[in-house]
Amino acid sequence: MSTLVGKNIQIQSYKHDETLHRIWEKATVVAEADDYIVVVNRRTKVIESNGRFWHTREPSVTWFFTDHWFNIIGIIKKNEIHFYCNIASPFVIDDEALKYIDYDLDIKVVDDFSYTTLDRNEYNKHKMKMEYPIELKSILERELSVLKERIEQRSYPFDHEVVKQYYNQYLEEKDDE
Template structure:
């Protein structure tokens, strides 16, 4: 597939370990692509759940995907500050249809005040048993939780305010060009 360029729109598809489609984001604006990462933005983006429910994202969110790390980051830009939702998931792949990854249920939420919460541990354990996650997958995911928390604690990459400002401002420039 041709790598999307700045300003292009792509779909994002999240799957579960058994191959079932979990969630789709229809139009994510690409802000940057490299060999290893893709940065984009969702702003009032249509999301479709596996059960057919649809909803729109409420605020602009910078999304970060990497080809080597087993997590992706959604930085939601809100009046009270930036909140982060981090999915423990496979590195992304890209094809003609969408950016794709497997979501492994575990999530880390970071609040504007810096508080961190590990979410959905019960759901992860339930699916780990149901779909017999390989021991290597479990080990990789737990190691990536540690990497992710280190990034959060040290303001690395998407957890830096300068990063958020840079990419949000680029989004505003690109979206202004469209009007």
């Protein structure tokens, strides 16, 4: 795979029924490994499936994985770093965008690493409506547990310094342009 580091990419999220959920117009790749890619965005335009759009308020560093059913966003606030985690398919990337399927279940992690699981009702509604296969439901629940364990153990990338390092790398690269 040719390196994407330093390049801007679009991010597209879908729902299980293949309908478009949301597009982030631009994110800058700051790292890639065999099993993940890291992107940074700041004031990025986000387009919802209904055509409405908004801009991200805080800068963020996001990890997308090829072997886990979640992605992890480190959100840089004034004096804190929060994480927002989406239960989602492993990503794929093509000439158009980085793409994944969003499965509704989310975890919000605040600065002290306490966390809350969000959107269980939306997940339950969609798993019935879109008829998630039994194997998929079991993968999603297992990955939710893996994610909680990573948060509790402060496993990579749940480290405020790692988020700051990637964001600072992004800022340095922007200054060089």
